[in-house]
Amino acid sequence: MIWAVALSAGALVASGAYLALSRDALRAVVGVSLIGAGANLVVLSAGRLDAVMPAFVPEGASRLADGAANPLPQALVLTAIVIGFSLTCFALALVMTIRQRVGDTDSTGLRAAEPPAGADGLPAFPDDER
Amino acid sequence: MNADLTSLVVVAPLLVPLAAAVASTVSAGRPRVQQAIGLGGAILLLGSALVLARAVAAAGQVRTALGGWDAPFAIEFVADGVGASLVVLAAVMGLTALLFQQDDTDPAPASPAFVPLVHAFLAGACGAFLTGDLFNLYVWFEVVLIASLGLLVLGKERRHLDGALTYFVLNVVGTLFVLVGVALVYAATGHLNYVAIAHATMADPYRVLPFVAVLSVGFLVKAGAFPLFAWLPATYHTLPAPALALFAALGTKVGVYALLRTGGAVFPTVAPLMSDLLGWVAVGTMVTGVLGAAYHWDIRRILAFHSISQVGYILLGIALGTPGGAQGALVFALHHSLVKGSLFLIAALVCREAGSYDLRHIGGLSSARPWLAALFLLQALSLVGIPPLSGFWAKFLVVRETLVLGHVVWAATALAVGALTLYSMLKIWLEAFWRAHPREDWQPPPGARPASAIAAAGLAAVTTAFGLWPEPVLRFTFMAATVLHTRP
Numbered sequence: 001m002i003w004a005v006a007l008s009a010g011a012l013v014a015s016g017a018y019l020a021l022s023r024d025a026l027r028a029v030v031g032v033s034l035i036g037a038g039a040n041l042v043v044l045s046a047g048r049l050d051a052v053m054p055a056f057v058p059e060g061a062s063r064l065a066d067g068a069a070n071p072l073p074q075a076l077v078l079t080a081i082v083i084g085f086s087l088t089c090f091a092l093a094l095v096m097t098i099r100q101r102v103g104d105t106d107s108t109g110l111r112a113a114e115p116p117a118g119a120d121g122l123p124a125f126p127d128d129e130r
Numbered sequence: 131m132n133a134d135l136t137s138l139v140v141v142a143p144l145l146v147p148l149a150a151a152v153a154s155t156v157s158a159g160r161p162r163v164q165q166a167i168g169l170g171g172a173i174l175l176l177g178s179a180l181v182l183a184r185a186v187a188a189a190g191q192v193r194t195a196l197g198g199w200d201a202p203f204a205i206e207f208v209a210d211g212v213g214a215s216l217v218v219l220a221a222v223m224g225l226t227a228l229l230f231q232q233d234d235t236d237p238a239p240a241s242p243a244f245v246p247l248v249h250a251f252l253a254g255a256c257g258a259f260l261t262g263d264l265f266n267l268y269v270w271f272e273v274v275l276i277a278s279l280g281l282l283v284l285g286k287e288r289r290h291l292d293g294a295l296t297y298f299v300l301n302v303v304g305t306l307f308v309l310v311g312v313a314l315v316y317a318a319t320g321h322l323n324y325v326a327i328a329h330a331t332m333a334d335p336y337r338v339l340p341f342v343a344v345l346s347v348g349f350l351v352k353a354g355a356f357p358l359f360a361w362l363p364a365t366y367h368t369l370p371a372p373a374l375a376l377f378a379a380l381g382t383k384v385g386v387y388a389l390l391r392t393g394g395a396v397f398p399t400v401a402p403l404m405s406d407l408l409g410w411v412a413v414g415t416m417v418t419g420v421l422g423a424a425y426h427w428d429i430r431r432i433l434a435f436h437s438i439s440q441v442g443y444i445l446l447g448i449a450l451g452t453p454g455g456a457q458g459a460l461v462f463a464l465h466h467s468l469v470k471g472s473l474f475l476i477a478a479l480v481c482r483e484a485g486s487y488d489l490r491h492i493g494g495l496s497s498a499r500p501w502l503a504a505l506f507l508l509q510a511l512s513l514v515g516i517p518p519l520s521g522f523w524a525k526f527l528v529v530r531e532t533l534v535l536g537h538v539v540w541a542a543t544a545l546a547v548g549a550l551t552l553y554s555m556l557k558i559w560l561e562a563f564w565r566a567h568p569r570e571d572w573q574p575p576p577g578a579r580p581a582s583a584i585a586a587a588g589l590a591a592v593t594t595a596f597g598l599w600p601e602p603v604l605r606f607t608f609m610a611a612t613v614l615h616t617r618p
Contacts, residue, residue, distance in 0.1 A: 113367075
């Protein structure tokens with residue numbers, strides 16, 4: 001089980017890194033979210049995978065039964081999934097806006113934040129753009 | 131103090147900006163109410179930060195465990211000298227940024243999202259400074275990241291979108307390193323609480339060394355360390371001026387703080403195994419940052435690259451691994467945040483008066499605006515480290531501790547980088563202030579802008595006071611570094 005999870009996490013991070021290195025902004029965002037999925041698998045497996053019983057305290061007992069799964073990494077991974085999901089949504093909206101504004105999502109053409117020498121020095125919000 | 135009051139004192143610097151973020155979001159339709167909430171929240175935050183610092187000065191550290199559980203199972207919030215001083219710094223910077231925004235020095239169009247995002251940023255930073263739990267630290271990193279992305283895209287122009295994309299991809303990879311590092315440390319020790327992890331890793335540091343290394347890579351990305359700083363100089367100058375000052379002061383400090391905390395208190399036996407490597411990373415950061423600053427002509431890009439070189443000094447202090455090094459790193463972080471924040475605000479004033487951030491297109495400000503020139507000179511000299519300004523004390527503490535421990539090459543690099551700092555500050559001074567304006571018919575625009583001038587001068591006054599009367603800060607940070615390195 002742990003090997004299957006480890007190999008899946010590795011495969012997710014590898015394919016995510018491949019996509020993230022792409023020149024296309026959309027592929028880069030999908031790649032980063034795949035790396036995030038691999039990271040989430042690592043978080044989940046941090047609590048060990050051999051225990052599969054639901055983490056409920058039996059009636060009358062004061063502690064978890066032997067063989068119960070560790071609930072903490074599940075809570076952690078849930079938090080990480082929510083954060084990753086919201087960041088991916090934000091990034092997809094960002095890429096869509098870039099596509100509308102620039103025409104495509106090829107990041108080699110995106111030099112607006114770092115213009116060639118001699119073309120910078122504008123305030124972040126020049127007056128004439130208001 | 132009773133327990134409830136202690137809890138309130140510790141978590142107030144978190145609750146105030148969170149509440150202000152919510153209240154200013156709700157009041158987004160009414161700009162005046164929103165501005166009042168923003169400024170009021172920032173003043174309240176400063177007040178609660180000072181109360182916390184007082185409590186910490188009296189007790190060494192104050193902690194509170196939420197939810198009625200005992201440590202190490204509760205999520206703890208711990209304020210010691212390091213956390214409390216950085217919370218005070220965050221409050222000062224938040225107040226300054228919101229004050230600066232009150233007039234039209236920065237031509238950013240008023241956005242209803244600005245005030246909520248600034249307070250969310252402050253909440254994330256204060257949360258990171260105060261938490262006593264490793265996973266919680268990751269969550270506060272993400273809060274800072276989300277607020278930063280919001281501030282980056284406020285402008286909606288092409289360069290803001292471009293900058294935000296760069297910032298997103300590189301920083302998310304950084305936080306994913308943090309997340310995986312947290313998971314691996316938990317898998318190895320079964321703990322997330324700082325104190326519990328410190329106990330669990332005491333005996334066999336080599337077992338968790340690779341996991342701490344993964345964690346530290348994430349923190350180094352966030353801190354803007356060599357060679358992982360590419361996101362910083364590519365994006366900072368697309369921000370509106372007050373947000374830029376906030377980023378320059380707190381953006382990298384969250385990562386630096388995490389390294390200081392984990393190195394000093396969470397993994398005290400693991401960190402020494404990595405200290406040589408971290409020292410050379412610090413040297414690389416100092417040198418590349420200051421060389422990048424020498425290349426640029428846009429004042430903001432000079433200052434942004436220069437921030438990287440200053441992060442190098444802080445990392446050097448952390449790498450030394452002694453209480454003296456930690457004190458140097460903390461004093462340097464406080465000094466650099468205040469000085470660099472005010473320099474970015476001064477740069478915005480320069481741009482408003484002279485018409486551009488590009489040094490090749492401006493000049494003549496020393497005669498047209500002598501008060502601005504004096505303000506810049508004061509802060510630039512402090513950055514270089516001229517006594518008796520605050521930069522001198524910061525550099526002195528770091529370099530002295532480096533020499534005491536016998537790292538001559540690192541100390542020599544730190545001093546040489548100081549000389550190159552003087553070069554880039556002189557470049558701004560000569561081009562923007564000393565020489566005549568390249569357009570002969572140039573006149574500075576009419577009208578006074580008191581709010582932004584007060585914001586920039588206020589920060590300068592704080593750093594100058596620290597330089598002239600360093601004793602309280604030095605005493606507080608000495609106590610902070612000692613507590614940080616005390617084994618529980």
